[in-house]
Amino acid sequence: MLYDYQCNKCGHEMNDVQQSMKDEALTKCPKCKKNSLERIIYGGIHASVKGGEPTTLGQMAERRFEEGHTRMPDGRAITRVEYNQSDMVERKEKRIHEATERKNEKEKKQKQIKKISNMTLEQKRNYIRNGD
Numbered sequence: 481m482l483y484d485y486q487c488n489k490c491g492h493e494m495n496d497v498q499q500s501m502k503d504e505a506l507t508k509c510p511k512c513k514k515n516s517l518e519r520i521i522y523g524g525i526h527a528s529v530k531g532g533e534p535t536t537l538g539q540m541a542e543r544r545f546e547e548g549h550t551r552m553p554d555g556r557a558i559t560r561v562e563y564n565q566s567d568m569v570e571r572k573e574k575r576i577h578e579a580t581e582r583k584n585e586k587e588k589k590q591k592q593i594k595k596i597s598n599m600t601l602e603q604k605r606n607y608i609r610n611g612d
Contacts, residue, residue, distance in 0.1 A: 486572075489516040491579035520572065 485494040487509040505519045534540040541558045
């Protein structure tokens with residue numbers, strides 16, 4: 481299977497990583513070396529084996545939905561969630577934007593800390609009083 485990954489810390493992306501479905505998801509980002517890598521899950525694409533009885537609740541709901549039923553045998557409503565390509569792109573862009581915002585905020589804080597650490601004691605007092 482091919483998987484995509486994105487780092488929550490630095491926003492680094494890894495596309496089309498070849499892995500078995502049995503393999504553990506990668507966690508360490510090769511760019512920033514943090515354990516913040518997450519597998520990007522895309523909905524709507526799945527493999528299935530035709531025939532036989534359903535072995536999961538999801539398979540049972542899918543079969544009943546295809547047969548025209550709107551409820552499970554226990555009375556629960558069957559709902560179907562479908563994702564299209566634009567939803568996936570929008571979610572990916574949002575994750576990238578959020579990662580970039582986190583990175584920018586972190587850099588801003590680091591610059592502020594560096595600025596304060598280079599101040600004299602009198603400058604620090606003025607900074608606390610006036611914010612300058």
